[in-house]
Structure formats: structure tokens, C-alpha cells
Amino acid sequence: MQASVLPLLSMMVLLPALGAAGLGRVLSPERARKVAVTVASLTLVLAVGALALVQASEGARAMASLGQVLRLGVNGMSVVAMLLTALLTLGLVAAGPRQMLDMATLRAVLLTESAALGFFCVQDLGLMLVFWVAMLLPAEVLISRRAKAEPEARAVRTFRIYLLAGSLPLLAAVVLLGLPGWQSGAAAPLGLSELLARGIPAPRQTAILALMMLAVAFRMAVVPFHSWLPVLLARGPFGVGMLMVSAHTGLYLLVRVAMPLLPEAWAAFSPLLEGVGLFCALYGAVLALAQMDLRRTVGFLLVSQSGLMLAGLAERNTESLAGALLQSVAAAVPLTGLMLVVRAIEVRTGTADMTRLGGLVRRAPRMAALYFLLGIASLGFPGTLSFVGEDLLLHGILGTHPLVALPLLLTTAINGITFLRSFQRTFLGAPAHGHASVLDTVEDLLPRERIAALALCVLAFLGGLFPGPLMRLREHEVSALAGPAAAEHAEAGAHGPAMASH
Amino acid sequence: MQLSDVVVGGIATTVPFWPLLAFVGLGLVTLVHRTPRERTVAGCVLWSLSLSLIGSLVTAVFMLSHHQDVLMVDVGPWFSTGSYTFELSFLVDRLSVTMMVLSSAISLLIGRFSVNYLHREAGFTRFFLLLALFATGMMLLVEAGSIDLLFVGWELVGLTSALLIGFFHERTTPVRAGLKAFTIYRLCDIGLLLAVVLLHHYAGSAEWVEALGEWAWPGPAVVMGVGPATVLGLCLVLAAMGKSAQLPFSSWLPRAMEGPTPSSALFYGALSVHAGLYLLLRAEPLLQRAPLASGVLVAVGLLTALHATLVWRVQTDVKSALAYAVLTQVGLMFAEVGMGWYRLALVHLVAHACLRCLQLLRAPSALREVQARHAASQGVKQPTVAVGHHVLPESLRQRFYRLALERFALDVLHEQWALRPLLWIGAWVDKAERVWVGVVSGWTPRSAESKPLESGHGAATEPSGGKSTGAV
Numbered sequence: 014m015q016a017s018v019l020p021l022l023s024m025m026v027l028l029p030a031l032g033a034a035g036l037g038r039v040l041s042p043e044r045a046r047k048v049a050v051t052v053a054s055l056t057l058v059l060a061v062g063a064l065a066l067v068q069a070s071e072g073a074r075a076m077a078s079l080g081q082v083l084r085l086g087v088n089g090m091s092v093v094a095m096l097l098t099a100l101l102t103l104g105l106v107a108a109g110p111r112q113m114l115d116m117a118t119l120r121a122v123l124l125t126e127s128a129a130l131g132f133f134c135v136q137d138l139g140l141m142l143v144f145w146v147a148m149l150l151p152a153e154v155l156i157s158r159r160a161k162a163e164p165e166a167r168a169v170r171t172f173r174i175y176l177l178a179g180s181l182p183l184l185a186a187v188v189l190l191g192l193p194g195w196q197s198g199a200a201a202p203l204g205l206s207e208l209l210a211r212g213i214p215a216p217r218q219t220a221i222l223a224l225m226m227l228a229v230a231f232r233m234a235v236v237p238f239h240s241w242l243p244v245l246l247a248r249g250p251f252g253v254g255m256l257m258v259s260a261h262t263g264l265y266l267l268v269r270v271a272m273p274l275l276p277e278a279w280a281a282f283s284p285l286l287e288g289v290g291l292f293c294a295l296y297g298a299v300l301a302l303a304q305m306d307l308r309r310t311v312g313f314l315l316v317s318q319s320g321l322m323l324a325g326l327a328e329r330n331t332e333s334l335a336g337a338l339l340q341s342v343a344a345a346v347p348l349t350g351l352m353l354v355v356r357a358i359e360v361r362t363g364t365a366d367m368t369r370l371g372g373l374v375r376r377a378p379r380m381a382a383l384y385f386l387l388g389i390a391s392l393g394f395p396g397t398l399s400f401v402g403e404d405l406l407l408h409g410i411l412g413t414h415p416l417v418a419l420p421l422l423l424t425t426a427i428n429g430i431t432f433l434r435s436f437q438r439t440f441l442g443a444p445a446h447g448h449a450s451v452l453d454t455v456e457d458l459l460p461r462e463r464i465a466a467l468a469l470c471v472l473a474f475l476g477g478l479f480p481g482p483l484m485r486l487r488e489h490e491v492s493a494l495a496g497p498a499a500a501e502h503a504e505a506g507a508h509g510p511a512m513a514s515h
Numbered sequence: 516m517q518l519s520d521v522v523v524g525g526i527a528t529t530v531p532f533w534p535l536l537a538f539v540g541l542g543l544v545t546l547v548h549r550t551p552r553e554r555t556v557a558g559c560v561l562w563s564l565s566l567s568l569i570g571s572l573v574t575a576v577f578m579l580s581h582h583q584d585v586l587m588v589d590v591g592p593w594f595s596t597g598s599y600t601f602e603l604s605f606l607v608d609r610l611s612v613t614m615m616v617l618s619s620a621i622s623l624l625i626g627r628f629s630v631n632y633l634h635r636e637a638g639f640t641r642f643f644l645l646l647a648l649f650a651t652g653m654m655l656l657v658e659a660g661s662i663d664l665l666f667v668g669w670e671l672v673g674l675t676s677a678l679l680i681g682f683f684h685e686r687t688t689p690v691r692a693g694l695k696a697f698t699i700y701r702l703c704d705i706g707l708l709l710a711v712v713l714l715h716h717y718a719g720s721a722e723w724v725e726a727l728g729e730w731a732w733p734g735p736a737v738v739m740g741v742g743p744a745t746v747l748g749l750c751l752v753l754a755a756m757g758k759s760a761q762l763p764f765s766s767w768l769p770r771a772m773e774g775p776t777p778s779s780a781l782f783y784g785a786l787s788v789h790a791g792l793y794l795l796l797r798a799e800p801l802l803q804r805a806p807l808a809s810g811v812l813v814a815v816g817l818l819t820a821l822h823a824t825l826v827w828r829v830q831t832d833v834k835s836a837l838a839y840a841v842l843t844q845v846g847l848m849f850a851e852v853g854m855g856w857y858r859l860a861l862v863h864l865v866a867h868a869c870l871r872c873l874q875l876l877r878a879p880s881a882l883r884e885v886q887a888r889h890a891a892s893q894g895v896k897q898p899t900v901a902v903g904h905h906v907l908p909e910s911l912r913q914r915f916y917r918l919a920l921e922r923f924a925l926d927v928l929h930e931q932w933a934l935r936p937l938l939w940i941g942a943w944v945d946k947a948e949r950v951w952v953g954v955v956s957g958w959t960p961r962s963a964e965s966k967p968l969e970s971g972h973g974a975a976t977e978p979s980g981g982k983s984t985g986a987v
Contacts, residue, residue: 167956167957168952168953168956169956170955170956170957171952171955171956174955174956175955240948240951240952240955243948244952244956296944299937299940299941299944300941300944300945300948302937302938302941303938303940303941303942303944303945304945330597331596331597331598331599332596332597332599335596335597372684372685374684375685379546382545382546383546389674394670394674395666395667395670395671396667400667401594401601404601404663405596405599407708407711407712408599408712408715411709411712411713411716418709418712419705419709422705422708422709423705425708426701426702426704426705427701429697429701430694430697430698430701433677433693433694433697434694437681437690437691437693437694440684441681441684441690442684442685442686442687442690443685443686443687467546467547480593480594481594484594484596488596491596491597492597495597
């Protein structure tokens with residue numbers, strides 16, 4: 014079992030990169046799309062293989078090493094992240110509109126996937142940093158190339174400033190973490206397990222966590238550092254932005270590195286983080302309500318979800334952690350589907366502006382139905398995965414201090430209203446004044462788009478009805494992280510069930 | 516035939532799931548394959564509703580004949596982590612069995628009525644799908660053994676209600692009315708969600724039986740401090756006020772009549788509008804412990820009744836008049852619950868649901884009936900029912916008349932005090948964001964405004980008319 018993990022994981026990381034390289038040899042765009050879809054599906058199959066591996070070793074880690082530094086491994090946490098990344102990439106590549114998926118975009122999407130998968134596999138902080146930066150580069154190259162040609166793409170330069178600048182703090186944090194190891198000449202100064210074994214002295218933790226949080230806040234689009242996301246989604250290349258935020262690399266870094274490695278500093282920071290998270294959630298919700306552009310609406314909904322997850326992590330009890338991790342899947346799957354539908358509308362009508370749409374349901378009933386289902390699946394409607402996630406988050410956050418969660422409740426309420434409003438303005442009512450001729454020629458979703466959206470939808474609903482397997486995959490991590498805090502929480506909550514059983 | 520507890524429990528459990536089955540099956544076929552024929556759709560939904568009616572009746576007969584007051588059915592955990600578990604459990608007692616029979620019977624009858632009423636309507640399948648989903652939600656709501664599960668049903672009812680108000684989606688007014696109802700539902704649901712978590716917090720369990728005591732309904736006051744009980748009670752009152760359109764939130768109800776008549780009868784005549792009341796009746800041991808919440812209930816109920824009876828007098832269409840008539844009665848029921856007359860409120864609820872449902876179904880032929888009555892009375896002056904207002908002084912009467920015509924301007928108030936500030940903040944911050952992004956990237960949309968924006972993205976290219984695509 015141990016021997017088989019190395020080829021599997023390295024193949025999974027390399028395959029999309031090789032595919033992207035191979036795209037250069039393909040001439041026709043149609044062939045290129047087929048190659049990309051094949052590569053993405055094969056990657057998904059490999060990710061499922063990794064899942065089977067983790068299942069076979071019964072939730073424990075599967076790890077293999079090639080020398081001291083290049084160690085690859087999977088556990089429940091990373092296997093879910095890998096599956097999600099592979100799945101969303103496949104969805105984006107297979108169902109994206111053809112005119113938006115030119116060769117360069119396809120290559121960027123595949124390279125981003127490869128970097129994200131690498132990030133989830135490696136067990137060394139230095140390599141994590143490398144992949145963290147590598148995730149940005151394909152998009153960056155693509156954007157700067159575009160910005161020369163199209164003036165409007167220049168707005169996306171925000172991306173460079175935000176994300177490349179946002180990676181510097183992580184670099185500093187990694188250097189700070191690795192310094193003692195280098196000085197003492199340890200074999201793997203940045204290996205995760207070695208770092209855990211060595212421990213970090215408490216006075217250092219604060220600085221390191223602050224730097225790391227800064228990098229993560231940029232990546233997760235937490236409020237003061239979020240401006241790149243709506244712009245990238247509205248004007249940037251197709252797919253890359255969605256993949257970058259939906260892979261939840263920031264969340265993974267927090268759960269995998271920051272929380273276990275810097276527990277004291279995390280405990281000291283958590284009230285601040287929770288405040289920031291809740292504010293971010295509410296801010297994203299209000300801004301999403303004010304948007305008229307569907308792409309920006311989705312962007313701010315993502316910002317709002319990031320805030321919820323951060324608040325859940327900061328609270329650090331079993332429910333809120335499980336909720337935050339579940340929410341990372343529960344929001345990413347349907348929101349990606351929603352973005353696919355929005356892009357489909359955009360290529361059909363030439364706009365994603367709600368004031369210029371309306372009445373689309375007449376020509377495209379299936380599009381409307383799928384948009385609706387994906388929307389309610391992303392907003393915590395009962396029977397969907399995000400309901401389970403939000404329910405857990407709510408219990409985790411409210412359980413400790415009841416009034417803190419008012420922003421959380423307002424967020425979910427406003428997000429629901431935002432979604433229904435966008436649905437009604439886009440699909441119901443009369444076509445916008447002066448745009449009826451365009452809107453009356455809209456075609457319904459093509460089979461490939463329909464299958465992708467339906468599959469994401471089915472996943473969100475099936476996951477909501479049977480969330481058990483998904484939760485069990487990461488149970489180990491959740492209980493390990495909540496360990497110190499959960500003990501006192503159980504103490505405090507002990508009288509509850511006891512009283513109830515009378 | 517002897518039925519055991521377990522068998523009846525199983526039957527009661529299936530009650531919400533028959534309509535769900537019909538919804539999922541028909542929905543998948545419609546989405547993946549094609550829209551089924553009218554006959555198939557109606558047949559499936561009506562069969563499922565009949566099955567749930569039979570289930571409710573069997574349960575009711577069993578409870579009556581065995582003089583059993585409470586029946587708990589534990590289906591199993593839905594999901595769990597750490598110390599928290601979401602239990603799927605059903606509670607059947609006198610209150611919920613009454614509501615089960617009422618809900619399933621009315622749903623079935625309305626379903627049968629709609630087969631003819633909506634024949635060849637473009638949204639026939641959609642209506643029946645939503646009807647099945649609503650029946651599921653309502654059954655879950657009344658049968659739920661825990662407040663968590665009640666919330667699931669509550670949300671289903673809210674969503675189907677909003678969608679059915681906007682049933683005639685080609686016109687803008689019904690769509691807006693649906694959004695308005697949904698907005699108010701969503702905001703008031705905050706109260707219910709708070710109550711869900713606070714009940715966990717204070718009582719240690721969200722199960723009704725464990726939190727409120729296992730008594731035959733109506734049970735005695737709950738064992739809990741007055742403070743927590745008051746907070747919980749107020750949260751529940753807020754939730755109920757939204758669902759049952761009580762005073763500050765009552766403006767959505769008359770607008771909701773834009774939906775097709777059968778759905779108006781089902782939602783706002785019979786079931787959905789009484790869901791808030793059901794919640795309060797269910798949580799009655801809490802309210803007994805919370806005099807403040809009960810007082811609020813009485814005040815809100817009486818004010819709503821007064822408001823509605825004033826506005827009712829000046830309505831020019833029958834469905835709006837009926838909507839305000841509904842509000843009058845529901846307001847009185849709120850007051851009854853606040854006074855502690857729970858049985859009376861339940862009887863009032865059942866009677867009102869049946870009567871109002873019938874009246875709303877007959878609303879489309881109201882004009883013809885009035886004409887028939889006029890013809891029958893042959894010019895004899897009819898006795899007038901509106902006598903009360905003659906007692907009032909002239910100036911006051913005029914003021915009330917004006918207010919009633921404006922429906923007390925509740926719409927304007929909501930707009931001015933809630934919606935507009937929120938949107939204004941959102942728009943202002945959004946503008947600031949755009950300026951900031953412009954500064955950071957050195958490119959503002961304004962500079963490219965003169966050129967067509969979407970030229971790079973194919974399809975229709977229309978100039979944006981001097982307006983930024985994202986501007987509000």
C-alpha cells in the first residue's frame with residue numbers, strides 16, 4: 014500500500030501539467046478542448062484512486078518519500094481538497110463556453126490545477142510555498158498578455174498586486190519557521206512532521222501567524238484583501254479565478270499548518286479572526302445584494318462564504334470546524350455550477366448585467382431550473398450540503414456566545430434574498446426594455462453544459478441528504494484540531510444532555 | 516385489526532415522504548427528459564397526497580381509539596459531529612395529528628381542484644411540483660419532533676410560497692410580490708434560527724419532548740428560567756409574525772394574492788399563513804413561562820386585527836379583501852394564544868382554515884354570486900354589516916379612511932427604513948470598491964466607456980448607453 018502512493022500522487026500532480034504542455038502540439042481548438050477534458054477526467058480518476066487509498070488505510074495517512082524533501086502524502090483532509098479541485102476543473106473545462114476556452118486559458122486552468130494538487134500532496138512547507146506561488150503564475154501570465162490587447166482587462170492587474178504581494182508574507186513566515194532548523198542543521202528544516210515535533214516557541218508564534226494570516230487573507234479574499242476576486246471573476250480569464258478560490262488553498266494552509274503548529278498564537282488571535290470572518294461574511298452579503306452584474310454577485314457570495322469559513326475555524330470547536338470544512342465543499346460545488354450558468358448566459362446574450370436581462374425562462378427553462386437549484390444549493394437550503402455546513406457553523410458559533418452569530422444569521426438571510434432577486438431579474442418577468450430581440454434568441458443549455466451543471470447539482474443535494482461519508486473523511490482532523498478546546502467544551506456542555514435524559 | 520405503536524409510527528413517518536417522492540420523480544423526469552403529460556403529473560401528485568392523507572387518518576384513528584396522547588418516532592441521526600447530532604424524529608400528539616389531518620386533506624382537495632382550474636396552463640407541471648414540495652414541507656413542519664426538523668419544513672414552505680406567488684412570471688408584479696414575501700420570510704426566519712440554537716443552548720436538546728416535557732398537549736409550563744424562556748419566546752414570536760403576516764410585516768399578504776387562486780387558498784387561506792400559529796401552539800409551554808412574550812403576542816394580534824379590519828373595508832378586489840379578512844382572524848388567534856387559550860386557538864384555526872379556503876376558491880366567481888344575490892333580493896336594501904365605524908367622530912373616520920386606502924403605508928415604511936438604507940450602503944461601498952480597484956490597477960471603466968464594452972465576448976454587442984454595466 015505504501016509503495017503505491019508515490020506513483021499515484023506524482024502522476025496526479027504531473028498529469029495536468031503534462032497535458033498543458035501537450036496542448037502546445039495540438040492545433041485545432043476543438044482537439045485542444047478534447048485533450049483538456051480527457052486530462053481533467055483522468056486526473057479526477059487518479060484523485061478517486063487516492064481516496065480509495067485513504068479509505069483502505071482506514072483514514073490514516075498514506076505517505077511515501079523520495080529522499081528527505083520530496084515527500085508526498087494524503088490524509089482525509091487533503092484527499093477531499095484534491096477531489097474537489099479535480100472535479101471542479103473537469104466541470105469548468107468540460108462545460109465552459111467554447112469561445113472563452115481558448116488554448117491559453119485551457120493551459121492556464123490545467124497548470125493551476127496541477128499546482129493546487131501539488132500543494133495538497135506535499136509534506137514540506139518549503140514546497141508548499143513553491144506550489145502556493147505556482148498556482149498564481151499561469152493566471153498572471155495570461156492576464157498580463159491579455160492586458161496588452163484589451164484595455165478592459167487591465168483592471169485585472171489588481172490581481173497581480175494583491176496576490177503576488179500577498180505571497181510575500183508567506184515567504185517571510187516560512188523563512189521564520191525554517192530558521193532554527195537551518196541553524197541547527199536539521200535534515201528537513203521545513204518538513205511538517207519535523208516542525209510539529211520540534212514545536213515553535215510561543216513568542217515567535219505571533220509574528221509567524223500574523224504573516225501567514227495575511228497571506229491566507231489575500232488568498233481567501235477576506236474582506237480588506239478581497240478586491241481582486243470580483244474583478245477577476247468579472248473581467249479575468251474564464252475558470253482560473255473560480256478554481257483559485259474554490260480549491261480553498263488558504264483554508265487548507267490554516268488547517269494543516271497554522272492551527273496545529275501555532276496553537277497558542279491561534280488561541281490569542283481567534284477573537285480577532287472571528288470578528289474579521291463575521292464582518293467579511295456580512296460585507297460580502299451586502300455587496301452581493303447591491304450588484305447588478307451576475308459575475309460580481311457570485312464573486313461577493315464567495316467572499317461572504319470565505320468569511321463564514323474563517324469564523325468557523327476561529328471558533329475551534331468540533332461543530333464549527335466540521336462546519337467550516339464542510340462548507341468549503343458545500344459552497345464551492347454549487348457556486349462553480351452557478352458561475353458556469355452565468356457564463357453560459359453571458360456568451361448567449363453578450364452581457365451578465367441583470368438590468369439588461371429578464372424573461373430568459375421562456376427560451377431556456379432548463380437553464381432557469383438549474384440556476385435555481387444550484388443557487389438554493391449554495392445558500393443553505395434544507396436538503397443540500399450547505400444546509401448541513403451552515404447548521405454546524407451556527408451551532409458551533411452560537412453555542413459559545415449566542416449574540417455573536419447575529420451577523421451570521423443576517424448573512425444567510427441576505428444571501429438568500431440576493432439569490433432569489435438575481436434569479437427573478439434574470440429569468441422571470443419581461444425582457445429588459447430594448448433587449449427583447451436579443452433575449453428571444455437565447456438557446457437553452459447544451460447537453461455538455463447541462464450534464465455538468467446537473468452533476469454538480471446532484472452532488473450538492475446527495476451530499477446534503479447523506480453528509481455522513483464526507484464528514485467521516487475528515488473526522489480525524491477535526492477531532493485532532495478541536496482536541497484541546499473540545500475537552501473543556503464537553504465539560505461545559507455535559508450538564509445539557511444529562512438534564513435532557515431525565 | 517390491532518396496530519402496534521411501531522407500525523403506526525412507521526405510517527406517520529411516511530406521511531411527509533409520499534409527496535417528496537412524487538416531487539423528486541417528476542422533477543427529475545422534467546429536468547432530464549421532457550415534461551410529462553398533464554394526466555401523469557396530476558395523477559402522481561394526487562396519489563401521493565392521498566397516501567399521505569390515508570397515513571394521517573390511520574394515525575389519527577389509532578391515537579383516538581387507543582387514547583394515546585403522545586407518540587414519538589425516532590428515525591435516526593441525519594448527521595453528527597462531536598457532541599452535536601441532528602436527529603430525525605417525529606412527534607405525533609393531539610396538536611400535530613389535528614394539523615396532519617387538516618393539512619393533508621386540504622392539500623389533496625386543492626390538488627384535485629387545480630387539475631381543472633389550471634388545465635392547459637403553461638406552468639401546470641410547475642404548479643403540481645411545487646404543490647407536492649409544499650405538502651412535504653407542511654407535513655414536516657407539523658410532524659417535526661425537533662425544532663431543527665421544523666425549520667427544514669418551514670424553509671420548504673417559505674420557498675414554495677414565494678415561487679407560487681410569482682407563478683405568472685411573464686408579468687412583473689407577481690414576481691416582485693414573490694420576492695417581497697420571500698424577503699420578509701427570510702428576515703423573520705432569523706428569529707427561528709436563533710430560537711433553534713438557543714433551545715439547544717438553554718434546554719440541552721432541540722427535541723420538543725426533551726426540551727418542553729412529555730405531556731399531552733397543551734402541557735404545563737416548561738421548567739426553565741423566565742429570562743431564557745422570554746428570549747426564546749420572543750424569537751419564536753418574530754418567526755411566527757413573519758410567516759403569519761402580523762402587523763409590521765403584513766404588507767406582503769395582499770400582494771401574495773397575485774398567485775393562482777388555488778395556491779392562494781392553500782397558502783394564505785388555509786395552511787401556510789397558520790404555520791406561525793402552529794409554531795406558537797407547539798411552543799406553548801415556553802410561552803406560559805414567558806409573560807412578556809405572551810403580552811407581545813396579544814398586542815401584536817389585536818393591532819393586526821384592528822388594522823386588517825379597517826383596511827378590509829376599502830378593498831376593491833375580492834382577493835385583497837379576503838387577505839385582510841384572513842389577517843383579522845389570524846390576529847385574533849395570536850391574541851388567543853397570548854391569553855393562554857390554546858385549545859380555543861386550535862379550534863379557531865381549523866375552522867378558519869376550512870372556511871377561508873372555501874371562500875378563496877370561490878373568489879373568482881364572487882361577482883356572479885353577488886349579482887345572483889341582488890337579483891334574488893329584487894331591490895330590497897340589504898342589511899349592512901359595517902356599522903361600527905358610524906360611532907366614530909367624522910374627523911377620525913376620515914383619517915382612518917385615508918390610512919386604510921393607503922394600507923397604512925406599510926410598503927413605504929419597509930422601503931424607507933429597511934431596504935433603501937441597505938441598498939444605499941451596498942451601492943456606496945460598491946462604488947468605493949470600484950474607485951479603489953481603478954486606483955490600484957490604473958484603469959477605470961469610465962475611460963473605456965465610449966467604446967462598446969462586450970466586443971471581445973461575441974454574440975450581441977450593444978452599447979451600454981453611457982451606463983457602467985455594474986452600476987446600480
